[in-house]
Amino acid sequence: MRILVVGGAGYVGSTTVERLVADGHDVTVYDDLSSGHRASVVEGAALVIGDIADQGHLERVLTDGGIDSVLHCAAKSLVGESMVEPGLYYRNNVAGGVALLEAMRAAGVNRIVFSSTAAVYGEPRRVPIAEADRTEPINPYGATKLAFEGAMRWFCAAHGFRAISLRYFNVAGATERNGEDHDPETHLIPLVLRVAAGEASHVQIFGQDYPTPDGTCIRDYLHVTDMAEAHLLGLEATGEGDPSLEVYNLGSAAGFSVREVIEAVRKVTGRAVPARAVKRRMGDPPVLVASSRRARRELGWQPHHSKLEEMVADAWAWKLEHPQGYATGPRPGAKAAIDAPDRVAAGAGG
Ligand code: UFG
Numbered sequence: 001m002r003i004l005v006v007g008g009a010g011y012v013g014s015t016t017v018e019r020l021v022a023d024g025h026d027v028t029v030y031d032d033l034s035s036g037h038r039a040s041v042v043e044g045a046a047l048v049i050g051d052i053a054d055q056g057h058l059e060r061v062l063t064d065g066g067i068d069s070v071l072h073c074a075a076k077s078l079v080g081e082s083m084v085e086p087g088l089y090y091r092n093n094v095a096g097g098v099a100l101l102e103a104m105r106a107a108g109v110n111r112i113v114f115s116s117t118a119a120v121y122g123e124p125r126r127v128p129i130a131e132a133d134r135t136e137p138i139n140p141y142g143a144t145k146l147a148f149e150g151a152m153r154w155f156c157a158a159h160g161f162r163a164i165s166l167r168y169f170n171v172a173g174a175t176e177r178n179g180e181d182h183d184p185e186t187h188l189i190p191l192v193l194r195v196a197a198g199e200a201s202h203v204q205i206f207g208q209d210y211p212t213p214d215g216t217c218i219r220d221y222l223h224v225t226d227m228a229e230a231h232l233l234g235l236e237a238t239g240e241g242d243p244s245l246e247v248y249n250l251g252s253a254a255g256f257s258v259r260e261v262i263e264a265v266r267k268v269t270g271r272a273v274p275a276r277a278v279k280r281r282m283g284d285p286p287v288l289v290a291s292s293r294r295a296r297r298e299l300g301w302q303p304h305h306s307k308l309e310e311m312v313a314d315a316w317a318w319k320l321e322h323p324q325g326y327a328t329g330p331r332p333g334a335k336a337a338i339d340a341p342d343r344v345a346a347g348a349g350g
Helices: 012-020 054-065 079-083 084-108 139-161 188-196 224-237 258-271 295-297 308-322 333-337
Strands: 002-006 026-032 046-049 069-072 110-116 162-167 169-171 203-206 222-223 244-249 275-278
Touching: 002 012, 002 054, 012 224, 054 084, 054 139, 069 084, 069 222, 079 139, 084 139, 110 139, 110 224, 139 162, 139 244, 162 224, 169 188, 169 224, 169 308, 188 203, 188 258, 188 308, 203 258, 222 224, 222 308, 224 244, 224 258, 224 295, 244 258, 244 295, 258 308
Parallel strands: 002 026, 002 069, 026 046, 069 110, 110 162, 162 244, 169 222, 203 275
Antiparallel strands: none
């Protein structure tokens, strides 16, 4: 396939690009590098720096590159930010997304896989969540992803698009080459690894009075290479069939609690990880776990690397190899900080 990966310099995008190139596909990355990293784009893929809202530019890139399918991973994706800047999310995730669809239509490209989110479901009525369950997002992030799915659905009906939307929650782990480097970092596993590395004194546990076995929130974590595989299978599946939008949840159907994640980091790193329970974070449902039965059955997808310790071990290995993330030059004080945690007793939280 000749694939345009919009947002291909981000965490999930770059790892998927790595996989697509390894499998012999012709890949062009289109990214504004607002949160992605130039260095994450593997050799063998072309990089075009551009704005998702620039329909004319996208159309030229699609046409000049002889692109036959698009992978869209370019959304703004911070729940908290979306609550205070909804306009940014509607502009980027909805208006920008529609510019991409219009460019595809003009260039005669009708295959698209969208990296969506299980945040479209809002507070689930039951877990594991299935694709047909009610979608009632509780933040602009989830609302804008759902709105874009709606646009794709109508482009399928009106313009013969074949589209797949992959809805998932928490991505973790790394390849040898690419890993997670967000600024600001809000995700649990990288934050806990920072504590293990001595870059922060302790991790905060957002609430320990949830109706779960250990009182902390349960989330569905998937290895980023399993995500890459799902995106590849999705792209292949858009090659045939009637025009339609097909939605697939991706999940492990088990989930891990915040305390289990912290424990796994202690075990894998052998470092102390002091933890303190603080009050709940707004908008966090107790349990978010998706059923991926449909993806397993219809796409033949199977997560192979999503055991908690493997994800933590891979993320830790990447962090040790890339202490400054993708940035060059030493991070001030990092060495001294990394030596520090042995002096700190393991925190039991609370
Ligand atoms: N958490 C802590 N301490 C922290 C950070 C997180 O206790 O310092 C907890 C959160 O409260 C939550 C869990 O760890 O219970 C995971 O939090 P993350 O921020 O890592 O991830 P979320 O589950 O909030 O977010 C994920 C995806 C989003 C998606 C969202 C849907 O990363 O893209 O699920 O709700 F939108």
